[in-house]
Amino acid sequence: MHINIPTEFVSWFRSVTPYINTFRGKVFVIGFNGEMITDAKFVHFIHDINLLASLGVRLVLVHGARPQIQLRLDESQLKTQTVMDIRVTDPAALQCVKESVGRIHHEIAALLSMGLPNSPMANAAIKVSSGNFVIACPYGVIHGVDLLHTGKVRKINVQAITSNLEQGSVVLISPLGYSPTGEIFNLTMENVATETAIALRAEKLIFLWDTLTQHTSPAEEKMPLPREMTVEETKSLLGEKKIATQLSEEVQLFLQCAIKACEMPVARVHLINRHTDGAILQELFTHHGIGTMISKETLQAIRKARIDDVGGILKLIEPLEAEGILVRRGRELLEIEIDRFIVLEHDGIILGCAALYPFSEENSGELACLAIHRDYRNFGHGNRLLKYIEAQAASQGIHTLFVLTTHAMHWFIEHGFSVTTPADLPKAKQNFYNYQRRSKVLIKHL
Template identity: 45%
Template sequence: MDTRFPFVDWFRNSSPYINAHRGRTFVILIEGEAMARGRGEQLIQDLALLHTLGVRLVVVFGIRPQVQLALDEAGIEPLRHDGRWVADADIMQCVQRVAAEQRLWLEARFSLGLPNTPLHGVELTTVSGNLVMAKPLGVREGIDFDHSGEVRRVRTSAVQGLLDRGSLVLLPPLGFSSTGEVFDLDASEVAQHAAMALGADKLILLGEADGLYDESGALQRQLTPGEAEPLLAQAVAGSESARHLAAACAAARHGVARTHLLSWHNHDALLGELFTRDGVGTMITQHRYEQLRPAELGDIGGLLELLEPLEHRGMLVPRSRERLEHEIDDYLVIERDGMVIGCAALHCFGEAEMGELACVAIHVDYRGGARGALLLAGVERRARRLGLTSLFVLTTHTAHWFVEHGFRPSGIEALPPLKRDTYNHARKSKILVKSLA
């Protein structure tokens, strides 16, 4: 009887990320729609788990839909301009009441520790307060925004002190001034400034969308601010997309290593993004220190330098410059600071619905990590898009690695006819096949 549990494999594979995230500072924005739609409970459980694993958490919460409901019930129609409402005295009364109610609800849920509940045995202290200083938006285009404000500064030393003591810091979309006033703030702006002030390792924005998509509808896994800003220019002013993109781009340009755009609709988004290799959303980062991408003709020189030592050792069949130029569209490369440090090729045999995984190579200085698996995953994604049902590989030195990644030893009869006819019997390469079903 098969007693394997998929969770156990996932948990084993997550250990490098658990180690990497311990002691790191994450600023996480949860938009008000997530709470309004009943997603708060599970998000709190995920946040408590991150806290237990040693992540330093600053949680910013939005309240827009809750305030809008309160305004509707009070019969108040706010004046809106450029994506913000004008927070007069009546609106601010609703904003402050809703923010207090939401903060108290979050604190209560983080305190839940009954037996048979996910937070049983978790001692989690949450702290909020006058940690964000604000200033009024003032008069813009003839509109006096009254108590609608913008972030002046985050009280960094106070927040750091709370994090150092093991507290989870809650930040509402409110700011305080030296004149004793309270201002309504944009939650994404609060999250952005908190991440920048703290030098956070990650800014995570949980909104409606799964991330950013290209013109063909494919999810963009990684973008620089320069690549994301054209999308910002197209977004509707004041929309969630515009607010999140503006926060992500600004944070990336001011030292926040990674900003992640995720959907709160996806119950696995937060943990899936943080503890799996491929993630689930879009990451915006200032520098692409290392990236997996399709090869280009300009990579030929780097490919030759990468492959030559392996060819001399007999691990790879020699490939000429002309052959690489002819087959360049088949290749994926890992580039690090302008240097090709890894590659793999997918040669298609469409009539057999099979693909050959070929020329898998990692620079000697960068072995021992997960780059080989990253290349394999990239080739598998490409193969599936092309409608292939299986991959095969011919290898003389690394059969065990391929077996560890789901390939099974096969005979020459498993190869497509064309590859079978050109098989080099003198080389005696082992044949391994992996189903993509």
């Protein structure tokens, strides 16, 4: 029987290989709140966790339990005091916390243990480890009120978690912590997830958010956060009242956790909308992602090209060469001329390139092979590469920059170039001018 495998499937599968290679053996800490657990779609999230685990990602799941605790308190007709939005956990409330957290914890472990045939969990056999991984201490007294069994993370038992991860277990952590005095403390999922990620020096800390604003339903939510932010950008966003008030308290808290984690050794923090099916896979296995990623430094840089960029540059320019937009260059020529090139790199992927060829006798230079990946145009990247080339040219004593183009004449005119004739080109270039291509010649005095 002949099976016709769609080519998109094959190319899509191949395109995720670099992510699989990068993620294998890395530690991801994933924090999600109690609302998510009661959602019918939670099982899809478990399927995605199974997939990540099967790819060799070392997973630590930290769950919350706020709505379940509230429900249990209501059932017991217990009222709790809050100080600055922090719940005081007295002994009666602690009983409700233990019951709710214990129940959820077992429910998640049960879902992770599924292995039904004809389901994504078939043959999964995930091992789930839990334990006294979180050492806690009392939150203390705020405005004269003792928060009793409300606590905060004091220490994470890194060795115990790591040895479970090394044995191939998914580590499941609840928002309960234990003190050396034998007490139990009610913690927040955010606190536990952040401190765990920091202590484990995790590659990623991932938070799944529920809502952005209190005023709209999740389906109507717009994502006012950019796709990527540095720690500094995150701090200034939180400092801008107008923007910060559009964000739910939950997201503001996640952003504060992200700042802390990225200032410590956690490489990246991701905020993902839990309502999107497969959100975690889309965020992790596509270059654009679907949520917001926070990192210490920007992931984008313009720099001089290196020999190992040749593959990335070719991938970028070959479709443009095929369309006749750029002059064809072979791999060999590119390797020889790589020192002339600059690249715009984003998270290890080449999104743009340009080259500068000096003609020292005339104090002029050619800007060539300026190209931005189709999906990333109109973000000002072309302009940035041009500015970089202009600065490079000026530092080499080049007074005039020229460019030959068949498709982007107006773009260059809008960037200070003016149309001229091939006769104005440096002599060496004139000899190679291809009259059949009929490229427009544009020139700019620096």
